[in-house]
Amino acid sequence: MKIKPKQYAISLFESLEGKNKKETEEIIEKFVQVLVENNQASQIEKIISYFSNLWGKENGLVEAEIISSRKLDNKIVKLLNDYIVKLSDAKKVNIEEKVDPGIIGGVVIKYGDKIMDGSLKTEIRDFKRVITN
């Protein structure tokens, strides 16, 4: 039977639970060998993506992205970080900052598969719709 990337990811995740650093390295090495033996090395990217999802879920990690029109100072990032933690019930948030002058102003927050669009661009578009209707 063909083993799916998701099943690889789950088995790797389960065998890594509660292991220390040295053991982890050993297991990962063996895992890669198994993959090569099964001719599944090409699936590694999918497996990694499933694995990081699992890992994030188990440890309360959330990937987030903040898009703003200019670079934000650390104080605001800290505030946004706390806000995302509150929204998503996560323990830790990995924030990636992006600058996109196209949104004119405001900020767009993405975390997990949620998006909050507080950009000036969207605001102007909505306002235009309200006025012209």
Place this chain on the structure above:
Amino acid sequence: MSTTKDFIVEQLKAQISNYKSKIEEKTFGKVIEVGDGIAKISGLSDVMMSEMLEFKTEKGSVFGVALNLEEDTVGAIILGQYEGIKEGDEVLSLKRILEVPVGEEVIGRVINPLGQAIDGKEEIKTEKNYPIEKVAPGVITREPVTVPVQTGIKAIDSMIPIGRGQRELIIGDRQIGKTAIAIDTIINQKGQNMKCIYVAIGQKESKIANIVAKLTEAGAMEYTTVVLAGASDPASLSYIAPYAGCAMAEYFLDKGEDVLIIYDDLSKHAVAYREISLLLRRPPGREAYPGDVFYLHSRLLERACRLNKDYGGGSITALPIIETQAGDVSAYIPTNVISITDGQIYLEPDLFYQGKRPAVNAGLSVSRVGSAAQTKAMKKVAGKMRLEAAQYRELAAFAQFGSDLDEETQAKLHRGERIVEIFKQDQYVPMSMADQVVIFLSTIQGLLDNVPVEKITEFEKNVIEYVNDRGVEIIKNINQTGELNDEIAEKLKKIINDYKDTLDYLIKKEEVKE
């Protein structure tokens, strides 16, 4: 001037001060895979079945509908141009089930299944939107079908009557006059208090242009909407077209009005759904159709109904069309739809090529509602017509072999030939109920028996003109009350005989007994 200016400024001020910016949390996903009108999307964790999705592409937004909710991915159909969508594009869920604009504004228009105008006229703006999928009205809201839909086609109104709220299938091979029956029916609804919706699924746009021109010419676009998913539109649009048309019909139903909806045709709809299902990797079944292809049509046609007075008393009459391949009615989709509908009008190639048009096969065509959906006048004359037509069919097949026939048989054959002739009718000339009653009455009373067969068409045309001239009151009376008592029948008979006295082509010697 200044006061109006002030007024506008005031309004704007009010709008600006009332405007509240609100930021909503939305669910988004990313396109994993896209092709052939469908997309696979990751994320979108709390998306609903048949919820609208917005694909953000570089060229602008494209809409889609979530159809497959799987463990890790969502399968969606794309409504519109999917060429601009790339892997990794963002997809937003819009938190509402797919809906179309409904209202009086759609009447007289040609629109696509999303309710956008495609006739080059102004944009369609309606107050209301209806979801395209809706559960059909339940048992307690319904009522038996009693009011007729006058198709204006003699063969159908007499032998296969259709009632308001009925579902009558029109089935036959290609190029045999299926659409013609539907269009004639629409044309004949003028002044009958009917809204009409013509749903074209996967049809050639040139054909639709012709139909719209014909309908406009006949003044039928005043109460008709054309919903078009063309042959070059993606399968997803063909798939939602009948549901969208039905949602528009339901708006009028809710207002207590009568609606006639034509699905032209459901075989192409099934093919579009098969395409979508196979691309979404749903398992194929018989003829590669997915397992729920029966439900696809049954849930659509079940929405045709006649509601009772407590629920507004409106009705939706559905005329689905099915195209068969080489007369094979036992294929998968035809049998499905035959079993769902309340009867079928079967059109036969042989009859069509013999020039008996409309090519309705009276033997295989049935209406399960039957004479409940006929006016009293029509019931009185058509019952005997149907019987005599059936006897003729039986005898005609049998009489081909022998020439020595007794007088009674000969009389029946003689009468039958005239009935066949009477049922011939040109396209785009629907006939009023009273006119039909006149001609049927003269047939069953034997008044046509001494008219030569080849002169029947001419006789029919002239006698109706004559009766409409001499007996205006009678015709008006029949059309209004729908009744025909013996006294009126006698009067009609006299007028017809008066007309016959002016003719010189009647058969004189061979008096045929009744």
